[in-house]
Amino acid sequence: MLIAPEALWTAGRLRRGMALEARDGIVTGVRALGADTPDARPALVMPMAVDLQVNGGGGVMVNSDPTPDGLRVIAAAHRGLGTGAILPTVITDTAEVMHEAVSAAIEVAGEPGQLGLHIEGPHLAPSRRGTHKPEYIRPLDETTVAEVERLRAAGVAVMITLAPERAQPDLLARLVASGAVVSAGHSAADAAEAQAGFDAGVSCVTHLYNAMEPMTSRAPGLLGRALVSPVHVGIIADGIHVAWDMIRVALRARPAPGLTFAVSDAMATVGGPDSFILYGQEIRVRDGALVNAEGSLAGAHIDMLTSLANLVREVGVDLSEAVAMCTDTPRAVLGLAPEAVTAGTRLDDILILNDRFERERPE
Known part of the structure; x- marks a missing residue:
């Protein structure tokens, strides 16, 4: 599955034009979308x-x-x-x-x-x-x-x-x-x-x-x-x-x-x-x-x-x-670094949201 959100929040940055490759509910890679056709186009992907x-x-x-x-x-x-x-x-x-x-x-x-x-x-x-x-x-x-x-x-x-x-x-x-x-x-x-x-x-x-x-x-x-x-x-x-x-x-x-x-x-x-x-x-x-x-x-x-x-x-x-x-600011209060969406991240551990900030589950 290729998930290409309009915006991806990861490691303290909002990135656009990115895609998440996923298999069996696990992110296997994060890369530029390029000319590929995604399977899902949510509005936002971010850590919980x-x-x-x-x-x-x-x-x-x-x-x-x-x-x-x-x-x-x-x-x-x-x-x-x-x-x-x-x-x-x-x-x-x-x-x-x-x-x-x-x-x-x-x-x-x-x-x-x-x-x-x-x-x-x-x-x-x-x-x-x-x-x-x-x-x-x-x-x-x-x-x-x-x-x-x-x-x-x-x-x-x-x-x-x-x-x-x-x-x-x-x-x-x-x-x-x-x-x-x-x-x-x-x-x-x-x-x-x-x-x-x-x-x-x-x-x-x-x-x-x-x-x-x-x-x-x-x-x-x-x-x-x-x-x-x-x-x-x-x-x-x-x-x-x-x-x-x-x-x-x-x-x-x-x-x-x-x-x-x-x-x-x-x-x-x-x-x-x-x-x-x-x-x-x-x-x-x-x-x-x-x-x-x-x-x-x-x-x-x-x-x-x-x-x-x-x-x-x-x-x-x-x-x-x-x-x-x-996400990141409350973590910083406790001295914790921002979370990243990266290879190995479970889809169940991130938020995949539509433009109404409602959760979606790509199929």
């Missing part, structure tokens, strides 16, 4: 998406099933929707739930789709907690630092979201020294506090705009400081958490390309039923949004392939930038 904030999927939440099998179900659900690698995300909960999630992440380390663990909370600003349960929220403590160090000692990648103004400098320094990606989020930090966090090694910002102080002309806060700083930022591209115009503003304000990436912030409903239980409350999909009993947004009901389509079709992002936001 990468998502650094996945609270759940397939009917399972990390918090409700912080076990190896729970993490496997979540990864499988997202793989079925085009995301090949995830950071399962445990949100604010008891120390016991965090401990179980850490142990599960260590057990599944190296398995397909498992990149490590994202710990979101409980060290958040109470005023910016969102759906996180208030009674578990507390300043950064030794317990969490020790869990992160346990993950890193096992060679597991870690992202930890915290409010930098709620972190003692010595404990924050230990997180940074461990090699964890420390991300500012659910924070009431002003610009000076945000900058102090960046200077101390905070290198990322969690779901930009959401769960942080609004930016004003004299109070840029974490949001304004993040926009103009050379740190990575994640953003939810569902048109619900962030309006399309505000995504455009963010991308134009960034100091360099390759610093902004898409996250799903997906919950159990992605690839699963339309409701689930969190903290004893029912969370349900309503008009495309997930809301709790308080009426607060409770994560997102979106996958990364839909995020990619939204970035291109709704926001107007250039195809190269949009694909990178869903």
